Each structure stands twice: as C-alpha cells, then as structure tokens.
Amino acid sequence: MTDPLLIPCAHCAGLNRIPATRLGDSPRCGHCKSSILPATPFDLDEANFAKQLRGDLPLLVDVWADWCGPCKSFAPTYQQAAQQLQGRCRLGKLDSEQNRQLAGQLGIRSIPTLILFKNGVEAARQSGALPLPQLLAWLRSQGI
Template sequence: MSTKAVTDASFAADVLQSDKPVLVDFWAEWCGPCKMIGPALEEISEELADKVTIAKMDIMENTDVPGQIGVQSIPLMVLFKDGKPVAQKLGAAPKSQLKGWLESVL
C-alpha cells in the first residue's frame, strides 16, 4: 500500500472518518522540496502501513481543505487522528527524520 491521493471531495471520507491515523502531505507539482520527500513518504507508507495511512493532497488542484486548515507553506504534513489534526511538520527532511517524527506522534 503506497500513498493515497486525496481531494477536497474525498477528504472527509478518506481522512476525517478514517479508522486509523492519516498523515496528509500537502504538496504541489512545482515544489522541489515536495518532490524530494515523495519517495521517502512512499517507503514510510509501506513500512508503517499497519499504523498509519499516508495521503497526498495537491494544493493547486484542491484549494478548499488547504484553505480551511490554513496551509501557507509546503511541503506541510499534518497528522489526523479521530478526525482532528494532532501534529504537523513543515518542510522537507530526510526519510529517517520524517519516519522518526511520525513514529513519535503516533
């Protein structure tokens, strides 16, 4: 199971109503740092598949949810548990740091 694409339309069902934590990566095609962390998030998604779902939301194609959450800079990763944002990480980081942060907030 790799990362899942989420849209404004699917956000409530895919993220807010998920029975396990969901890490949403807010990104855009033109964002270099976003592209740098993409492969790391894919690997983490497979390694932690039983604990968390990793989703990606393109902020250029989906503006409602990022606007509601207040996304101002990307890449921004927000962890949702039980439909609520509980942690966030701004900016690119090596896979080891991303995974360590995610495991610490799960």
C-alpha cells in the same frame, strides 16, 4: 478478541471493518475490491477528504504541489514511509493547487506540509520535508 477497526478504503473511501490481526494481510475493500491499505500514498481531494478522515487508523497528509521542487524530492521518501507504515498509519497526498479551498481551510502557508490526523482531528503538523529516519521518529513521537 478486540473490536474490528473501521477503515476507509484508499480507493473508494467506503468504510470497512477489519480485525486488528488482519491489518498486515493486505485486506481488500468490500465495496470496490481494491487494496484498502496500499503500500503507496493515495490521493486526497476535496471530494474524498472528509470520508478519508474517518476511521480508526491515523491519517498522515502530505500537502504538495506540482511546481514545488522540495515536494518532488520528498515524494520517494514519502513512498518509503508508506511501505514501512502499512497497516499502522494511512498516508495520503493532497495537491494544494488542485484543492485550493481545502488547502486554505487547513491553513497551509508553505509546502510541503505534513499534517497528522487522529480520530479526524489534527494531532501534529510539520512544515518542510524530512529525511525518512526523522519522519519515522516524528511519527513515533506521536505514538505511531
């Protein structure tokens, strides 16, 4: 029996304790009853970012903007990645136009940019969109 994982809810950012064996069972949040680990990317912003960085699962962040063509063409790929990685890695999206200060703090120079956080610390960064197989291979090389 291993310790349960601490995971913020994608919807309300409240922390939940989930046994590793239950990660694939679409666990619900004890605070808001939403799906803690949805199969779709969830929105990050300046208000919830620090809370969403917490916990035991890695967090992948897609920094994008509405005016960015490559960001929009990458969205379906990112959606598919969220399905495939459900329960292993959390996938968030950060709108750099709506959250300029945070994007500045993250040192975003071009979009799309993907940043992988582990234990709240940046572990890897990728500038530019990737096709799904390359995206999954990049994450595999990071132990995901």
